[in-house]
Amino acid sequence: MANFCEKCGYPVKHNESFCANCGAALPNINYNYNCNADTNYNTMAIAGFILSICSFFGVYLGIICAILGIIFSAIAKKQIRVRNEKGNSFATAGLVISIIMIVVWTVLLFITGGFILGWFIHFLEAL
Ligand SMILES: [Zn+2]
Numbered sequence: 001m002a003n004f005c006e007k008c009g010y011p012v013k014h015n016e017s018f019c020a021n022c023g024a025a026l027p028n029i030n031y032n033y034n035c036n037a038d039t040n041y042n043t044m045a046i047a048g049f050i051l052s053i054c055s056f057f058g059v060y061l062g063i064i065c066a067i068l069g070i071i072f073s074a075i076a077k078k079q080i081r082v083r084n085e086k087g088n089s090f091a092t093a094g095l096v097i098s099i100i101m102i103v104v105w106t107v108l109l110f111i112t113g114g115f116i117l118g119w120f121i122h123f124l125e126a127l
Pocket of ligand 1: 005006007008009010019020021022023024
């Protein structure tokens with residue numbers, strides 16, 4: 001079980017007094033060890049969730065937001081597992097909503113695409 005440097009987030013062992021990555025002093029690491037009271041929310045999880053909500057607005061913007069939402073949520077889930085952070089439910093929601101919205105927008109694109117193709121065939125037949 002590793003703890004993390006407050007400055008750079010690099011994993012440090014609980015008996016180390018300096019971060020191996022940035023050299024910052026780790027004064028309270030022994031006191032905070034095994035204490036989950038002040039664990040932070042994962043920012044990638046929040047970003048992924050917001051992006052998944054943004055995917056409701058418009059087809060192309062929606063698809064872009066949903067793809068980004070999946071990427072952010074997937075990274076968030078990995079980070080949460082490693083860093084023992086909060087926000088896993090946000091990451092899960094972001095992932096699920098993003099996947100649903102990609103399917104919805106893709107189906108909608110195919111339907112509208114089909115309409116356009118249908119009108120085009122009608123136009124050709126009329127000639
Ligand atoms: Zn560090």
